[in-house]
Amino acid sequence: MLARTCLALALVLALPVHAADDAKKTPSAKDLLAKSTPDEWRTPDPANLVYMDLPQGRVIIELAQDWTPAHAANIRTLIREHYFDGTQVIRVQDNFVTQWGDADGDDKAKAKSLGTAKESLPAEFTRKGGKYPFTRLPDGDVYAPEVGFSDGFPVARDAKAGEAWITHCYGTVGVARDVGAETGNGSSLYAIIGQAPRNLDRNLAVAGKVLKGMEILSAYPRGGEPMGFYEKPEQRVTIKSVRLAADVPEAKRTPIQVLRTESKTFAAVIEAKRNRKDDFYTRPAGKIDLCNINVPVRDPSKKP
Amino acid sequence: MLARTCLALALVLALPVHAADDAKKTPSAKDLLAKSTPDEWRTPDPANLVYMDLPQGRVIIELAQDWTPAHAANIRTLIREHYFDGTQVIRVQDNFVTQWGDADGDDKAKAKSLGTAKESLPAEFTRKGGKYPFTRLPDGDVYAPEVGFSDGFPVARDAKAGEAWITHCYGTVGVARDVGAETGNGSSLYAIIGQAPRNLDRNLAVAGKVLKGMEILSAYPRGGEPMGFYEKPEQRVTIKSVRLAADVPEAKRTPIQVLRTESKTFAAVIEAKRNRKDDFYTRPAGKIDLCNINVPVRDPSKKP
Numbered sequence A, B: 001m002l003a004r005t006c007l008a009l010a011l012v013l014a015l016p017v018h019a020a021d022d023a024k025k026t027p028s029a030k031d032l033l034a035k036s037t038p039d040e041w042r043t044p045d046p047a048n049l050v051y052m053d054l055p056q057g058r059v060i061i062e063l064a065q066d067w068t069p070a071h072a073a074n075i076r077t078l079i080r081e082h083y084f085d086g087t088q089v090i091r092v093q094d095n096f097v098t099q100w101g102d103a104d105g106d107d108k109a110k111a112k113s114l115g116t117a118k119e120s121l122p123a124e125f126t127r128k129g130g131k132y133p134f135t136r137l138p139d140g141d142v143y144a145p146e147v148g149f150s151d152g153f154p155v156a157r158d159a160k161a162g163e164a165w166i167t168h169c170y171g172t173v174g175v176a177r178d179v180g181a182e183t184g185n186g187s188s189l190y191a192i193i194g195q196a197p198r199n200l201d202r203n204l205a206v207a208g209k210v211l212k213g214m215e216i217l218s219a220y221p222r223g224g225e226p227m228g229f230y231e232k233p234e235q236r237v238t239i240k241s242v243r244l245a246a247d248v249p250e251a252k253r254t255p256i257q258v259l260r261t262e263s264k265t266f267a268a269v270i271e272a273k274r275n276r277k278d279d280f281y282t283r284p285a286g287k288i289d290l291c292n293i294n295v296p297v298r299d300p301s302k303k304p
Helices: A029-034 A069-080 A264-274 B029-034 B069-080 B264-274
Strands: A049-054 A057-063 A088-093 A097-101 A146-150 A153-158 A163-166 A172-175 A189-192 A206-212 A241-244 A257-259 B049-054 B057-063 B088-093 B097-101 B146-150 B153-158 B163-166 B172-175 B189-192 B206-212 B241-244 B257-259
Touching: A029 A264, A057 A069, A069 A206, A069 A241, A153 A206, A163 A206, A257 A264, B029 B264, B057 B069, B069 B206, B069 B241, B153 B206, B163 B206, B257 B264
Parallel strands: none
Antiparallel strands: A049 A057, A049 A241, A057 A206, A088 A097, A097 A189, A146 A153, A153 A163, A172 A189, A172 A206, B049 B057, B049 B241, B057 B206, B088 B097, B097 B189, B146 B153, B153 B163, B172 B189, B172 B206
């Protein structure tokens, strides 16, 4: 029997093909990235780079400094005062979010001190006016007038209203809050682990985006209580430590680079996915949705 | 400190509110379902209902008999001859698919016999012409001219081309295949566990949809090999058994009902999600994407 295991093989592997066939086929992302130039990659600012060390490995998050500066500052304070060390993954709701923070955060008597961090922050749900890079996608969006990428983040904008915001895509990290718009402070964060819940857009502050380690956050057992909270304290995973890359000696940092979302190679990667046609994909979609695009990340210490 | 754990509370819990506030607030799905009538729910045909028993529990899949009849028939044959018993979860690729089948399927010498099932099937990637129920969504779609629901399945259609197809949303079950369009036979299946990979639409046959148990399929550790294959055989989860509900004595079946996608209550659930406005959600999306809608399922033996 032939392989039934080849689903989407063409997505990942560059199959050896005759030169004559090459022209007809969409190049793979791997091939396109191999041809990228060094200046097409950026090294995130270590002051915006968060290492969250879990028993299963390291999750790396880039803070959205330019989009939610008050939240980025407060999260940096929490990290520098080691607030997150020993806090836990408290909630995993299938096809929605993995959330972490102080399991006793609801209980004033038991809640961990926020130290010098603020308890309340301005509701940075959208960005009003100002300048920012914007690489627009060509196929529209169900939710917003325009969507695209800005410095690696998936964003939507409404030019008429003069507003833009980071969208809730897979891997987006948001700030949990209570009912009041200003009740979020970054001490409890969530990562999107399912179909992009775009109805959260403009209702919550986005803290940043997971660059590495989503496969850890997405594979925790789902909680059995409403909203995916764990029934028993022992089901919670305890966070070993959360540090800023800037506070880790340079030699001990995890090497990471992100493909610039204004680069030619990123445009080519998107185009190849929009119009993928090869031996496996015979009917190209011809379109692509914002949250179907993964921004490539690489370890610059490894040869491509 | 106030709860940081209340993200999306309003999505799940009906908060007690003053009657005067009620009118301004979007009803919750829970409230809407509580008011549904018995005739708004359907009991899936047991001949199309698959019980896949894994060590972590039961996954229930509804076969898309009306959309991919040749595949449904072949999968029924495989199930009735106990083909799947002892096969394994062979691949979990983050934000993409969990795939199961014969780990040795690629190796002609070792592959499990398909019994009386067919090795090759017509490429039922789209449905041409014919009549089928279609509850159209109002907000458009990035990929297709029209999207909506048909008998519980998320579908797209292109009226001009006279074609319709089940879309690859979270929980959609597809038929893995080799490069050739007719190389799929249902002996290896995959479930979508991440952002809807709509570029698979019209390139693969959709076998059905997971009605229950997605939280099992979505939480397996991701495989470390390319495409999420597991490195070591011992990482694979072995399937205990796969049975058709029709072959299980009625008293031993898992009670399950699905909200009719042409019902008033389903329309109300969609509308409430499109325009959710309450104490937490202050800016309603005003729109909804096809794959953001979960078709409600219930256990009719439990009181609502």
